Amino acid sequence: MMDLEALRRRTAGLDGGPLLAALVADFPGKLAIISSFGAESAVLLDLVAQVDKTLPVLFLETDELFDETLAYRDRLVAALGLTGVRGVGPSAEEKAQAAELWRRDPDQCCFLRKVLPLRRAQAGFSVLVDGRKRFHGGGREAIGALELGADGVLKASPLFNWSEARIEQAFVERALPRHPLVAQGYRSIGCWPCSRPTLPGEEVRAGRWAGAAKTECGIHRIA
């Protein structure tokens, strides 16, 4: 059983690369990263590459991604030298069940295309590292660096306290490639049916499931 409070005490004050490195040292072979290869993903993946290029990176290939995202994944993997990226996606049966489902029932669509495949892929891992940040607003405003899921898996968010300016600084300082859709106004990029560019003054994730009450796909749920 993981002692979350002891781990929080041991890593207090850490974020970004130092927090990731501490977790990798604490959980050898038991830590994986989740990445959407979206608008800001390069920043976390760059930290991963600096710590260990062979770490497993789970990429949710929902079958509804933009072609630009798939091309960006290939570009980033090559640029950063990552060797542990693996596609995680729905089975043929799940794809058939989820056909056009985003129109009628996006929660079930996300469940079939994201939640179930990730549940299978995370078997054997004790820690899942993600790129969530408080400045994205909504339910993310209160996230911490480390949260324990009901499934017993630790959710680690090394960028939890990073600002938009700090993310931008990392892109510039590290000369990280940009997702091609950022130039078209996309600030948060998921599946094509459920992502649109943000308008001036909108929050970062306002283009996700725009017009619906839904704000999260469910893979980060801890309860």
Ligand code: SF4
């Ligand atoms: S983001 Fe949209 S298309 Fe993608 S899995 Fe969720 S509802 Fe389906």
